[in-house]
Amino acid sequence: MTTSATLLTLESDPTRLGDLQSRVDALCRDAGLEAVAANEFTTAIIEAVANSIRHGYRGEPGHPITVHWRCAQDRIDIEIRDRAPPPPAGFLDHRDMPPPAAESGRGVAMILAYTDAASYARIGAENVLNLTRRL
Amino acid sequence: MQFEHESRDGIDIVRLPERLMMADAADAKAQLKAILLDGRGRLILDLTRTGFMDSSGCGTLVGSLQTARKQGGDVCLFGMGNNVRALFELTKLHTIFRIFDDEEAALRAMH
Numbered sequence: 082m083t084t085s086a087t088l089l090t091l092e093s094d095p096t097r098l099g100d101l102q103s104r105v106d107a108l109c110r111d112a113g114l115e116a117v118a119a120n121e122f123t124t125a126i127i128e129a130v131a132n133s134i135r136h137g138y139r140g141e142p143g144h145p146i147t148v149h150w151r152c153a154q155d156r157i158d159i160e161i162r163d164r165a166p167p168p169p170a171g172f173l174d175h176r177d178m179p180p181p182a183a184e185s186g187r188g189v190a191m192i193l194a195y196t197d198a199a200s201y202a203r204i205g206a207e208n209v210l211n212l213t214r215r216l
Numbered sequence: 217m218q219f220e221h222e223s224r225d226g227i228d229i230v231r232l233p234e235r236l237m238m239a240d241a242a243d244a245k246a247q248l249k250a251i252l253l254d255g256r257g258r259l260i261l262d263l264t265r266t267g268f269m270d271s272s273g274c275g276t277l278v279g280s281l282q283t284a285r286k287q288g289g290d291v292c293l294f295g296m297g298n299n300v301r302a303l304f305e306l307t308k309l310h311t312i313f314r315i316f317d318d319e320e321a322a323l324r325a326m327h
Contacts, residue, residue: 116299178308181309187271191307
């Protein structure tokens with residue numbers, strides 16, 4: 082049973098990620114996650130949206146991204162939608178964290194580490210990424 | 217974003233902002249590289265205010281470490297809060313950086 086829902090919309094502009102981080106972190110805390118857990122799930126969401134901007138929209142500003150927040154008694158479900166070209170097949174399979182000296186490549190591993198479930202689907206012209214964190 | 221930066225006895229100290237994330241990563245990396253190349257390659261990063269870091273922020277710090285080590289220097293960190301500490305443990309970054317509780321300890325280690 083969904084007890085609360087919030088729809089956050091933003092453009093594909095990296096400078097908007099700071100505001101999104103503040104908003105999502107507050108929602109996580111309101112939902113009952115303690116500080117570090119709230120930060121972890123917020124990080125997963127920010128990484129997913131950053132991937133949409135960086136890889137999906139190739140850093141081009143002005144494209145839509147929506148973050149649909151749903152909080153139930155025992156979990157938070159997030160649905161992130163964008164209209165970018167689809168990501169490479171199996172991109173969510175990159176579970177292994179790169180070596181510590183690597184300068185990049187941590188995003189998907191961080192998303193998977195900080196969520197209890199993650200799935201991707203292409204629905205019509207949209208990429209739909211679902212992330213879940215249990216409370 | 218302009219970092220707060222000072223030098224003490226030839227060691228550069230930079231105060232990082234509340235967030236270190238994608239939007240500022242390229243600029244942050246360039247600033248830290250310039251500070252390292254202008255100095256002696258010995259850099260201390262103050263994370264006291266930094267409550268949020270994403271993978272781009274991790275990349276920025278790793279890049280600065282690589283620049284420093286190419287100069288025969290190092291990058292030390294202090295003031296790490298719980299959020300960043302948890303991220304460092306997940307990404308194993310704590311295995312490549314020297315991390316201290318406070319600035320004086322980091323300065324002693326650099327001398």
